[in-house]
Amino acid sequence: DAGVTQSPTHLIKTRGQQVTLRCSPKSGHDTVSWYQQALGQGPQFIFQYYEEEERQRGNFPDRFSGHQFPNYSSELNVNALLLGDSALYLCASSFGTGDSPLHFGNGTRLTVT
Amino acid sequence: AQKVTQAQTEISVVEKEDVTLDCVYETRDTTYYLFWYKQPPSGELVFLIRRNSFDEQNEISGRYSWNFQKSTSSFNFTITASQVVDSAVYFCALSATSNTGKLIFGQGTTLQVKP
Numbered sequence: 001d002a003g004v005t006q007s008p009t010h011l012i013k014t015r016g017q018q019v020t021l022r023c024s025p026k027s028g029h030d031t032v033s034w035y036q037q038a039l040g041q042g043p044q045f046i047f048q049y050y051e052e053e054e055r056q057r058g059n060f061p062d063r064f065s066g067h068q069f070p071n072y073s074s075e076l077n078v079n080a081l082l083l084g085d086s087a088l089y090l091c092a093s094s095f096g097t098g099d100s101p102l103h104f105g106n107g108t109r110l111t112v113t
Numbered sequence: 114a115q116k117v118t119q120a121q122t123e124i125s126v127v128e129k130e131d132v133t134l135d136c137v138y139e140t141r142d143t144t145y146y147l148f149w150y151k152q153p154p155s156g157e158l159v160f161l162i163r164r165n166s167f168d169e170q171n172e173i174s175g176r177y178s179w180n181f182q183k184s185t186s187s188f189n190f191t192i193t194a195s196q197v198v199d200s201a202v203y204f205c206a207l208s209a210t211s212n213t214g215k216l217i218f219g220q221g222t223t224l225q226v227k228p
Contacts, residue, residue: 033214040220040221042119042206042221099211099212100213102214104157
């Protein structure tokens with residue numbers, strides 16, 4: 001039973017570029033949440049997708065956008081990258097938007113130079 | 114506003130010592146969940162425990178135990194007889210009971226267990 005998978009594992013981009021990160025939820029899960037974890041900090045909630053719609057959003061600018069596909073997989077897009085966007089991006093999946101526990105992937109390490 | 118504070122940035126112990134990781138939270142919600150996660154160097158967040166705000170009973174799971182006290186808004190985590198494999202970053206987190214997809218995490222405590 002595959003858990004949450006994220007790709008790529010590592011990514012290096014230049015300031016001003018755009019990036020797309022991908023996430024496949026755990027089998028049986030239909031909800032995906034994205035988190036940003038800066039070095040030495042706790043993860044911060046970016047947004048949550050359910051039924052292909054953004055359901056909740058954290059305190060992140062519009063440069064951060066996402067998408068959920070009919071197969072429940074999800075993408076996180078970041079435009080006009082800043083040096084401060086360098087972080088570990090974690091995807092978590094769950095069943096529904098209630099109190100189902102989250103399962104996290106290993107994350108994508110994004111470095112912006 | 115919701116907030117989780119883990120005042121201990123780093124803790125270093127010698128194997129077999131007991132260690133307690135502190136967590137203090139703030140929320141205006143009357144019902145909420147509290148969590149502990151472990152993050153090894155691989156990066157994945159490993160779920161350890163979830164506690165409903167209505168359930169203040171302490172819990173023990175093997176060498177792990179948790180002390181939840183609503184009166185002091187604390188949810189502390191104790192590892193008994195620590196082992197080198199316990200070395201990791203530990204996060205305390207808070208969520209509303211209506212949607213646990215949005216977790217509020219503390220800053221994390223790095224635990225180093227030396228042989």
